[in-house]
């Protein structure tokens with residue numbers, strides 16, 4: 001827990017341009033650069049689907065940098081702005097201590113501006129993405145966290161965030177969770193919850209949820225029109241069953257199970273092993289967490305047929321698009337119903353959207369695009385993490401989310417295997 005000797009070197013997983021070049025290197029331990037900084041000694045860091053955009057050379061960057069935006073560890077150094085004199089700023093500026101266990105969202109946010117106050121933390125003007133040319137990443141033994149008092153979560157202080165759980169349950173749960181499980185809070189679990197929450201709360205989903213046809217949820221409705229029971233079957237598609245797609249599935253099922261309507265979730269991926277994983281995860285979830293609806297997996301062609309057949313040709317109530325490439329977004333367009341919602345949390349690259357304004361007009365489609373405000377989503381994600389330890393607790397089982405924990409020296413091989421969909425979620429033990 002002693003502050004790192006900054007003349008010391010550390011191990012870091014580094015990306016080299018132009019593409020497919022990951023090296024494990026010895027570089028200087030980071031120093032405090034700004035009074036709001038903290039230095040975290042990283043215990044575990046994870047490999048994520050969005051690391052692959054840079055890995056493949058699609059990130060539009062050419063600067064060598066340390067990879068990774070998902071990490072958990074302990075505070076080993078704090079800038080001068082930490083302590084009792086910082087009352088009135090985000091609470092961690094006065095409460096964070098050396099030795100506290102912390103998890104970081106994948107982007108920095110100040111917690112003090114209009115954007116942060118609104119809960120849109122991933123778009124803080126002072127924000128930066130870890131593991132990008134703008135900010136060195138967390139796949140290293142130490143990482144510098146700018147604006148740490150606005151960014152981090154203090155896992156050593158269970159009272160420092162709100163929860164739907166009782167204080168006693170929260171404290172007890174926290175003591176029992178492994179670091180590899182808590183690491184899911186850095187990105188993939190909040191992102192999955194974000195996708196599901198946006199879909200379930202979309203105004204276009206309201207008619208089915210409430211049984212009141214448009215626009216009766218906002219204005220006295222036409223009493224002569226009655227929706228039939230079959231109009232209210234919720235059909236959601238999830239495109240992409242990598243780790244975030246699995247988190248979105250688990251989260252959506254949890255939300256659907258809590259409402260009284262029949263539903264089906266059509267989970268889509270062209271890779272057989274990913275579909276098998278999704279079914280294994282589904283079978284781990286208890287009845288309370290998946291309700292009495294249907295959860296089925298298909299490849300792309302069969303998914304088209306299944307949506308067509310099961311909705312009488314109408315289409316899905318909403319589609320959760322987790323991939324971010326043109327073919328995934330085209331598929332989402334094809335599968336969604338008229339007046340449907342597409343929730344896209346996949347990271348998009350340079351190609352333009354694969355449809356015209358006229359096509360969007362002709363289907364009255366709503367889009368919610370973009371990065372998860374992980375800092376804001378953390379409390380909801382934490383509660384789900386506690387509830388779903390059947391999926392998020394273990395490592396390496398058929399129905400567990402984390403596939404394996406390896407040392408950083410295996411990073412080049414793991415990037416390659418993950419890029420080729422040969423492994424699921426990989427976690428690096430930075431000191432192994």
Ligand SMILES: [Zn+2]
Pocket residue numbers: 048049050051069070106187188
């Ligand atoms: Zn990630």
Ligand SMILES: [Zn+2]
Pocket residue numbers: 109110111112113114115116117124125126
């Ligand atoms: Zn901010």
